[in-house]
Amino acid sequence: MLTMKDIVREGDPVLRNMAEEVELPPTEEEIATLHEMLTFLKNSQDEEIAEKYELRAGVGLAAPQIGLPKRMIAVHFQDFDEKEYSYGLFNPKIISHSVAKTYLTGGEGCLSVDREVPGYVPRYNKITVKATDLNKNEVKLKLKGYAAIVFQHEIDHLNGVMFYDHISQEDPFLIPDNTVACDE
Ligand code: NB4
Ligand code: NI
Numbered sequence: 001m002l003t004m005k006d007i008v009r010e011g012d013p014v015l016r017n018m019a020e021e022v023e024l025p026p027t028e029e030e031i032a033t034l035h036e037m038l039t040f041l042k043n044s045q046d047e048e049i050a051e052k053y054e055l056r057a058g059v060g061l062a063a064p065q066i067g068l069p070k071r072m073i074a075v076h077f078q079d080f081d082e083k084e085y086s087y088g089l090f091n092p093k094i095i096s097h098s099v100a101k102t103y104l105t106g107g108e109g110c111l112s113v114d115r116e117v118p119g120y121v122p123r124y125n126k127i128t129v130k131a132t133d134l135n136k137n138e139v140k141l142k143l144k145g146y147a148a149i150v151f152q153h154e155i156d157h158l159n160g161v162m163f164y165d166h167i168s169q170e171d172p173f174l175i176p177d178n179t180v181a182c183d184e
Contacts, residue, residue: 002040003053007111008067015112016160019062019069022090025136030072034088034134037061037074045076058111060150062157065112073154079146089131089139092155098126101179104149108163117164119172122179123152145182 008014022030044055059077063070076086102125107118126144129151133139143151153163168174175181 001043001053002036002066004055004111006066008065010110010113010162012067012112014064014067014069015157015162017064017069018160019064019071019158022070022072022132024090024132026090026132030070030090031088031134033063033066033068034072034074034090037063037066037072038076038086038088038134041074041076056111060154061111062154064157064160071158073151073158075150075154077147077150083147085147085150087131087139088134089129090133092129092131092151092158094124094127094152094155095130095140096128097124099178100125101176102145102149102182103175103179104146105181105183108149108153110153110163113162113164117167119164119167120175121149121153121163121166122176123149123166125180127151129155149182 041058041061043049044057050057060075063072071091073092074088078084101122103120103122108121125148127148129141129143131139
């Protein structure tokens with residue numbers, strides 16, 4: 001099983017490089033790895049397992065964070081309407097997005113960043129993502145608010161972007177125009 005020792009931390013170049021497209025259909029090994037990434041998230045949200053294996057809780061994980069420079073992400077969370085999102089995705093791509101933006105009022109963190117970085121991380125409020133799922137089906141997901149934020153954080157990792165790259169250096173708590181708050 002994946003534990004925190006398998007999570008690459010900032011400073012490692014794999015977190016700053018573009019990850020490679022996964023040739024489809026994915027190999028059995030790539031599918032197994034993506035299942036492991038999803039299981040890590042489920043374990044990290046289980047109090048007993050998380051305590052036993054000292055896992056930091058996560059709602060998303062990208063393959064570069066386990067040292068694998070491939071375009072694969074896992075997400076496992078409920079949004080505020082209690083809608084469950086639990087996916088392993090290959091080659092996720094944002095095919096359209098709103099002009100309006102949003103941000104988590106509590107800021108963001110990252111399993112690859114062992115420090116607090118205060119500030120708002122403005123992201124698109126609505127996005128449409130196209131990808132291939134663990135059953136090799138093409139999926140198209142329309143996401144907004146919290147769900148859109150989680151997917152953008154993960155897809156950023158595939159492009160070598162860290163959450164704090166979006167935080168204004170001048171004023172970390174600057175709220176750009178046309179931006180709505182996303183309260184956790
Ligand atoms: C990715 C998220 C940071 C902001 C918002 C949140 C947690 C992460 C990073 C957007 C995406 C990991 C991947 C949480 C968490 C809420 C739901 C359910 C019960 C505990 C869990 C805690 F753990 N971020 N951690 N950070 N990243 N919410 N929740 N709760 O997931 O670096 O690239 O279990
Ligand atoms: Ni992250």
